Amino acid sequence: MPTPNLCEKPMAEAPSALPEDNRMSRYSGVAMALHWLVALLILGNLVMIWFIDHYPDAWVRPVIDLHKSIGITVLGLVLLRILWRIGHRPPALPASYPRAEKLAAHAAHALLYAVILLLPLTGWIHDSAWKDAPTHPMSLYGLVPWPRIALIMHQPAAAKEALHSLFFAFHKYLAYLLYALFVLHVGAALKHQFLDKEPELQRMLPG
């Protein structure tokens, strides 16, 4: 008998309830590619900015510019990923997972999506309120001019200063939330893989 295809399905083709069982089920190639690309870009961007105080002075501005470019790339990829996710039902979680763990996984994934969308957005707003923005135009990787948010840029100076600080705080605390979710997310994946002996990582890996 042919092995049933339990990969992520376009919504139109997906049955209303996918079978929940312990056979191998995987995310689609597009979902995997977007997951790993976004994860790599976010982690790279974080590591790069953590050491900002230790770079030679001449590097600081180019590093911040690169941070913004990678962040905007992440914003585009996350929007694409959310659109893809809306149209494609992910593979059902194994039936052996307790109900509470399934609920926790869904909640953590929804929060992760919210945080990885809001992080670049708050960075972009913070940067659009920067007083030196008009004399330091944004450009993606030094190649493509990228706009700042006009609504923010055209605020009076005092309002911009307040927005600059406020959105930096949002940006910073969202990063803290991401660290916590990341530990939970990776911890849960490793627990399922190595303690529960479920093929958890394979759900997000090709092959």
Ligand code: HEM
């Ligand atoms: C910043 C880094 C990461 C982010 C933002 C992230 C985000 C996400 C999100 C939002 C999902 C849910 C996908 C969906 O249902 O549409 C997911 C699934 C998954 N992630 Fe990550 N992830 C990251 C890093 C990692 C790492 C390092 C691992 C490896 C341990 C990992 C392993 C997985 C696995 C196995 C799934 C599938 C969960 C399932 O449905 O069983 N992720 N990730």
Ligand code: HEM
């Ligand atoms: C992947 C998305 C992003 C992540 C994970 C991220 C994360 C961070 C973190 C952790 C910091 C350091 C906060 C602190 O000092 O405690 C930071 C700083 C900063 N981020 Fe982002 N960011 C992202 C996207 C963006 C975007 C899209 C922009 C602007 C377009 C941006 C602009 C900035 C700026 C201007 C700073 C301050 C740098 C400095 O002066 O030291 N970020 N970001």
